[in-house]
Amino acid sequence: MKVLVPVKRVIDYNVKVRVKADGSGVDLANVKMSMNPFDEIAVEEAIRMKEAGKVDEIVVVSIGIEKSQETLRTALAMGADRAILVNAADDVHTDIEPLAVAKLLKAVIAEENPGLVLCGKQAIDNDMNATGQMLSALLGWSQATFASEINVDGDSATVTREVDGGLQTIKVKMPAIVTVDLRLNEPRYASLPNIMKAKKKPLDTKTAADLGVDVAPRLSVVKTTEPAERAAGVKVAD
């Protein structure tokens, strides 16, 4: 089985974000960017499935600017086999909405025919928590969101989901879209030899136009503001 993992390049989770003075968005110039933490978990899960002999090939896809190559190389260094960059923007501040990302992924899936797609449950920049569900709708595939355990068995998968109030287990038909939650696994770090090897792994580049998808946003940003600051209160010693 082939697994496809979409990985997003986002602001590093340790960076404190700053809202741009003109209110147009968040300042992403010269800040540290990393792979979305949930996507690291998705890549890790795919690698573990491959190690368990259930998966033959792991293809990672990123949609964004040219620099998203770095994120793809990280995934390749972790253990993915092949990467596809869909170049859909020139400026780091132009983000692609989940609906457009889902349409682009659908086009990639038509070419790649994976048996399973593992997405992050949400990207930590825009926190939409939408892409996997939208992709699943467009493909007419089954969906299992917020997974904390995944067992693929032939033409179905049993997935335990983190829901309000506890856990839910469902069985989905393959091919399926699964979005992963934080407790699924602990992602590995890439070793130096693997980082070197990853430089030679194949990385194809396509554009949104190649895939025939219109990525024009449906939502426009009216303004971006800082949340109201809380002042520190009194502190007493024991």
Next chain:
Amino acid sequence: QTAKALSAAKELGDVTILCASAGCSDAAEAAAKLDGVAKVLCADDAAYGNGLAEPIADLIVSLAGDYDHIVGPSTASAKNILPRVAALLDVMVISDVMGVVDADTFERPIYAGNAIQTVKSADAKKVLSVRTAGYDAASEGGSASVETISATANPGLSEWVEDKVQESDRPELTSAKIVVSGGRGVGSEEDFAIIEALADKLGAAVGASRAAVDSGYAPNDWQVGQTGKVVAPELYVAVGISGAIQHLAGMKDSKVIVAINKDEEAPIFQVADYGLVADLFDAVPELTKAL
């Protein structure tokens, strides 16, 4: 949660409530009594009993023609279903709405609540999930009619296996007036009992940091933060929690924040109204006893 989402939806016009579940006529009757509800649709079918996304999304899409806005609370269930609905309608979902500016314009948090974005939708229909912490539940006083509707065909893509849901007498985390949360500092599942004892004394819900959940001290649905629940109670007590931005994202809109931490430099003190620099194993039992 629905009654709170209703408070946001009322700002957009007449509201129809959809109850889709197995055996949902009681819920439909209850919904009909809420103030501001014009009509209740009740789709009672086994296919909807366990909240599977595919059949419920199809049902909502089949009804969507009559409505300009499709609104749900930001629960795990709605977050599972609404983006699927939006994609089927070829519109962009708008998640975690905190404020309605006008029929097309909404405020939502991004970057774990470190920025608030006002966005305007160009889509003909809007699909929104509403962060209920900021809204009061709609009161009773309505008398809407309940209309039974039939189910749409079940695509049969997934089936339910089991639910493991904690039953508890404590108030529900996202609507509790008081929340007491424990972090990694609590140190073990056994010691989490002192957090729970304080919570029970205060009639509070219990929360936890991700570190506490990952370490197995507390169940996953207690997690407060960017990737857990968002709460805004009258009083939030953070015990043995350092105050990482991902945790603050879930609680910094609380009215009064009390932090108990033995590290004077812990970032939680920057948002706390009252900070107690103390060992939690002394301070919490003492506090529980004093109450």
